[in-house]
Amino acid sequence: MxxxxxxxxxxxxxxxxxxxxxxxxxxxxxxxxxxxxxxxxxxxxxxxxxxxxxxxxxxxxxxxxxxxxxxxxxxxxxxxxxxxxxxxxxxxxxxxxxxxxxxxxxxxxxxxxxxxxxxxxxxxxxxxxxxxxxxxxxxxxxxxxxxxxxGEGGWGGDRGSSEPVAVPDRSPDADTAYDVTPQQALLYRLCGDRNPLHADPEFARAAGFPAPILHGLCSYGIVLRTVTDDLLEGDASRVAAFTARFAGVVFPGETIRVRAWREDAAIVVSATVAGRGERDGAPVLADCLLTPA
CATH class of the missing domain: 3.10.129.10 (Hotdog Thioesterase)
Incomplete structure (x- = not known):
């Protein structure tokens, strides 16, 4: 095994x-x-x-x-x-x-x-x-x-548990769009992640994607920075913790829509692909929660 x-x-x-x-x-x-x-x-x-x-x-x-x-x-x-x-x-x-x-x-x-x-x-x-x-x-x-x-499961082990974060049923306190640049993944890979999935078209196709995809941690950073700017006055010191599940892929050139809701002592965040094509509304991050300091 x-x-x-x-x-x-x-x-x-x-x-x-x-x-x-x-x-x-x-x-x-x-x-x-x-x-x-x-x-x-x-x-x-x-x-x-x-x-x-x-x-x-x-x-x-x-x-x-x-x-x-x-x-x-x-x-x-x-x-x-x-x-x-x-x-x-x-x-x-x-x-x-x-x-x-x-x-x-x-x-x-x-x-x-x-x-x-x-x-x-x-x-x-x-x-x-x-x-x-x-x-x-x-x-x-x-x-x-x-x-x-x-392809690596099936040995009968523990399936684990999850803690879903519910998105509030009301208008968000912040609603922002970020346009991912065509070279975003090529720039982000200089931050120490040279996985060819994000730069090599042939490797990406072999992995089942039509083109290289954006690093999940790049989307994660984009979303955290956006919410910090929108709801924490751009003050990074006001972020105590940030957690998210990677729910879908982003391709360079697409737009990420970031919505955030103040809820008690935390900020609930939703990140989706925005656009007029068939991927409009596709999830990027889920179970996403920012804990202010």
């Missing part, structure tokens, strides 16, 4: 110590669309994402990509007890929670473990949990993510 839950669950991955600087933060923000609106080049609010200096802020989702930001090879899948094909893998879900505002430069160590392996019948889901700590041992952020591996 390509996946052995007995070996995988609880296994710890090698610790990874990494550093980042303001140039990495700026590139990440540009890759998720910061500074792309007319007038952003002179807007003090937009420049907090795109110009280094004392006002530079760091969107919490940067913590997800920081450990592998300087990787130039496709992401490895050398997980204990797991022998899987990259072409069968898609990102399932992602969450990040920060202990406070992330610094624009720093060094940290990430400790990661495989927490669960689910059997979905025709697919498997592998969950990982990670904690990043500073050089002094202070916790900076935590992540939880899953990958969905088509």
């Amino acid at each position: 390509p996946i052995d839950p007995g070996l995988a669950v609880g296994a710890e991955l090698p610790d990874r110590t990494f550093s980042w600087d303001s140039s990495d933060v700026l590139l990440y923000h540009l890759a998720i669309g910061a500074g792309s609106r007319p007038g952003d080049h002179i807007s003090p609010a937009a420049l907090r994402y795109t110009v280094d200096g004392p006002s530079l802020q760091v969107l919490p989702s940067f913590g997800i990509v920081a450990p592998t930001f300087h990787e130039t090879n496709p992401p490895p899948l050398d997980l204990p007890g797991c022998d899987i094909d990259l072409a069968r893998v898609v990102h399932g879900s992602q969450s990040v929670a920060v202990s406070g505002p992330l610094p624009p430069t720093g060094t940290a160590t990430l400790r990661t473990r495989i927490s669960d392996v689910w059997d979905k019948g025709r697919a498997a889901v592998i969950w990982q949990e990670g904690v990043a700590t500073s050089e002094t041992g202070a916790e900076l952020w935590t992540t939880r993510s899953s990958i969905f591996i088509r």
Whole structure:
């Protein structure tokens, strides 16, 4: 069996110590669309994402990509007890929670473990949990993510559970559209994810897609930045956590519609494809929740 839950669950991955600087933060923000609106080049609010200096802020989702930001090879899948094909893998879900505002430069160590392996019948889901700590041992952020591996289920294991987030039945408090640029995936891959699914047309077709698709984490960052701008006055320090399930693909050149609702102590978010074609309304992110600080 390509996946052995007995070996995988609880296994710890090698610790990874990494550093980042303001140039990495700026590139990440540009890759998720910061500074792309007319007038952003002179807007003090937009420049907090795109110009280094004392006002530079760091969107919490940067913590997800920081450990592998300087990787130039496709992401490895050398997980204990797991022998899987990259072409069968898609990102399932992602969450990040920060202990406070992330610094624009720093060094940290990430400790990661495989927490669960689910059997979905025709697919498997592998969950990982990670904690990043500073050089002094202070916790900076935590992540939880899953990958969905088509064709690797069916051994009779635990199917797992889900916690759906209901979208309110009322008008959203914010409703914004973001036009994904044709080169968006090519720019985002410079943030450490060189998976050919997002750049190589032949690889994408072999994986069952008509063309390269946008990174799920790029959509994730676009949506988080959009909601932060719309409902948190563009202040990244007001984001404590963000979680989402990747519900569909986005192709470069499409438009993402982001709607958000203030609900008690959280913000519920919906992200769909917007347009006049047959993909209008197709889901991008689901079970999407932003927790303000």
